[in-house]
Amino acid sequence: MNAITSYAHIKHNTVTVNGTVVFKSASSVSIHEFLLESYKFLAMNYPKFHKMDVQCKLAIIATEFALRETALLTENDLAKIAIVFSNHASSLDTDKAYQNSISDKSNYFPSPAIFVYTLPNITIGELAIRHKITGENAFFVCEKFDPALLINYCESLYLNGIDAVIAGWVEAETNNDEAFIFLSESQRNTNKNAIFKPLNQTTLTELYNLT
Amino acid sequence: MIFASYNNIISPLGFSTEENFHAVTHSKTGVRKIIFPFATEPFCVAKIDDEKIKEHVSVIQAPESFTKLEQLSILSIQDVIRKSGLDPSGERTLLLYSTTKGNIDVLENSYPHMNPNRVYLSELGKQLQSYFKFKHTPLILSNACISGILGIIVAKRLIETKQYDNVIVCGGDILSEFTMSGFKSFNALSGDPSKPFDANRTGINLGEAVASILITNQKTYAGKYDAEVVAGASANDANHISGPSRTGEGLFQCLQQILKDNHSEIGFISAHGTATPYNDEMESIAFERSGLSEVPVNSLKGYYGHTLGAAGVLETILSLESMKHQRLIKSEGYEIKGISGHITMIDRHKEKAFNSFIKTASGFGGCNAAALFKKIN
Numbered sequence: 137m138n139a140i141t142s143y144a145h146i147k148h149n150t151v152t153v154n155g156t157v158v159f160k161s162a163s164s165v166s167i168h169e170f171l172l173e174s175y176k177f178l179a180m181n182y183p184k185f186h187k188m189d190v191q192c193k194l195a196i197i198a199t200e201f202a203l204r205e206t207a208l209l210t211e212n213d214l215a216k217i218a219i220v221f222s223n224h225a226s227s228l229d230t231d232k233a234y235q236n237s238i239s240d241k242s243n244y245f246p247s248p249a250i251f252v253y254t255l256p257n258i259t260i261g262e263l264a265i266r267h268k269i270t271g272e273n274a275f276f277v278c279e280k281f282d283p284a285l286l287i288n289y290c291e292s293l294y295l296n297g298i299d300a301v302i303a304g305w306v307e308a309e310t311n312n313d314e315a316f317i318f319l320s321e322s323q324r325n326t327n328k329n330a331i332f333k334p335l336n337q338t339t340l341t342e343l344y345n346l347t
Numbered sequence: 348m349i350f351a352s353y354n355n356i357i358s359p360l361g362f363s364t365e366e367n368f369h370a371v372t373h374s375k376t377g378v379r380k381i382i383f384p385f386a387t388e389p390f391c392v393a394k395i396d397d398e399k400i401k402e403h404v405s406v407i408q409a410p411e412s413f414t415k416l417e418q419l420s421i422l423s424i425q426d427v428i429r430k431s432g433l434d435p436s437g438e439r440t441l442l443l444y445s446t447t448k449g450n451i452d453v454l455e456n457s458y459p460h461m462n463p464n465r466v467y468l469s470e471l472g473k474q475l476q477s478y479f480k481f482k483h484t485p486l487i488l489s490n491a492c493i494s495g496i497l498g499i500i501v502a503k504r505l506i507e508t509k510q511y512d513n514v515i516v517c518g519g520d521i522l523s524e525f526t527m528s529g530f531k532s533f534n535a536l537s538g539d540p541s542k543p544f545d546a547n548r549t550g551i552n553l554g555e556a557v558a559s560i561l562i563t564n565q566k567t568y569a570g571k572y573d574a575e576v577v578a579g580a581s582a583n584d585a586n587h588i589s590g591p592s593r594t595g596e597g598l599f600q601c602l603q604q605i606l607k608d609n610h611s612e613i614g615f616i617s618a619h620g621t622a623t624p625y626n627d628e629m630e631s632i633a634f635e636r637s638g639l640s641e642v643p644v645n646s647l648k649g650y651y652g653h654t655l656g657a658a659g660v661l662e663t664i665l666s667l668e669s670m671k672h673q674r675l676i677k678s679e680g681y682e683i684k685g686i687s688g689h690i691t692m693i694d695r696h697k698e699k700a701f702n703s704f705i706k707t708a709s710g711f712g713g714c715n716a717a718a719l720f721k722k723i724n
Contacts (some may be wrong), residue, residue, distance in 0.1 A: 150661075224469060225467065228467070231525075246528040246531070247532060248532045248589070252588055254448075257490045257491050257710075260712055261583065261711070261712030262715060264585040270583050270585045271583070273493075273712075273714050277469060277488075279469045280547075286506070289504070
């Protein structure tokens with residue numbers, strides 16, 4: 137039975153994990169500061185984090201929170217864990233920053249360090265590197281969070297030999313930054329904090345709207 | 348069974364699949380040196396002639412209301428719909444659009460009369476949906492350079508899980524200052540026509556193209572190839588966001604996955620072959636590790652440059668044509684072996700009896716994908 141075993145939702149400088157608020161910054165705090173405070177709260181030691189764009193940081197932090205409540209990484213083959221993300225803006229936040237760096241010819245500084253983040257799936261790549269996850273990848277772009285798409289695609293991955301999926305919505309857009317990451321597994325894991333909700337559209341819609 | 352069926356390619360080498368196949372089998376390449384208004388030195392790219400586009404877009408209603416990418420996509424999808432007779436408004440039909448940067452030229456203010464919102468990929472989907480009256484909102488996939496082939500793999504899965512019967516996979520990307528300056532900042536561009544897998548390769552030529560293919564479980568739409576999408580897989584190197592794994596781990600994993608139930612002889616491999624030193628080296632290692640050293644390999648980047656989100660779809664279509672005509676396409680630009688993995692390059696156009704091929708791709712973000720296609724019967 138495929139289940140949702142944990143989820144984390146970041147919105148309005150607040151992190152909710154499996155329905156409970158676990159971390160919060162003042163609403164006046166910028167997204168950059170909030171993400172740094174979350175990083176410190178998690179006591180992470182991952183210098184690469186500081187080079188990432190906001191979208192990658194959102195995904196790394198939200199997934200870190202969700203993973204603490206399951207044994208997903210230790211009880212599944214890393215090659216059989218898929219990462220499936222979605223959003224509306226693709227990588228537009230960073231695209232604009234890059235475009236600014238080339239639009240003024242008298243102040244022309246195209247930077248490979250920025251350009252590389254002008255692809256939405258770099259978010260998947262950073263997460264894969266962080267946890268050494270080598271399974272299936274897909275980044276979908278849709279107008280809004282689409283539970284049917286994510287559920288159906290997770291199911292198709294299970295039919296194709298995948299054992300667990302890290303999936304969700306990751307959007308970096310001024311005043312609209314959001315990450316909703318859910319973990320799905322085909323076998324019960326042994327972490328006592330894990331939730332076991334059915335992997336279906338109704339449940340996923342509920343969990344997303346809960347916070 | 349899932350068929351790879353009716354299709355179209357719009358590129359510097361033509362506005363139909365037939366024109367494109369004819370061009371590459373006659374060793375024509377679309378790569379030229381062009382000086383762009385924003386640059387002082389020429390870029391070696393494969394650009395679609397603006398005059399040719401003007402000629403063709405006259406069949407579109409109100410062409411000025413569409414961006415360049417939308418115009419080309421409409422022409423490409425229209426050709427597939429016309430040839431197949433498929434009804435886009437059908438309940439069981441989906442448009443899946445694969446792209447890396449979509450309408451990125453909107454951000455460069457190329458269309459001052461249009462809403463800046465057009466830069467959103469979902470807006471590109473909406474334009475195509477309303478033009479063709481697709482019943483469902485198009486699904487957009489943006490997964491760097493594997494977008495095209497991953498689109499075909501995703502289409503197969505959506506059909507397997509009974510969500511649709513027909514998926515038109517359209518892959519498209521245009522040349523823009525955005526992508527050209529970005530790849531240049533990486534020192535990834537070659538000033539001369541690219542030489543995939545060659546000892547003297549110095550980097551990528553960028554290109555632009557739109558390619559569309561119908562993936563279907565309906566025998567009535569199976570078309571002229573009698574070709575099946577047998578298997579597909581993607582995998583991440585989990586190693587570096589802008590460089591491939593030195594051991595070809597992710598690509599190797601994809602190949603293991605698609606070959607595990609399919610031991611029969613493979614006709615050829617249509618590789619990614621961007622002509623960067625690291626990519627081609629990585630691929631050669633992955634192919635050798637997968638026991639594919641004797642299987643003929645080509646890269647089509649010497650004809651089209653790297654067309655980003657379109658590449659996987661475009662290269663799959665030409666490989667299907669290759670299989671239909673039992674002709675292997677020469678890997679343009681290859682002369683002297685320049686990779687350490689033992690692989691067999693296709694160094695001239697040749698006849699060959701075969702009934703299967705593998706298409707692979709790898710991209711930024713450490714992503715890799717591979718798919719296996721077979722002739723039925």
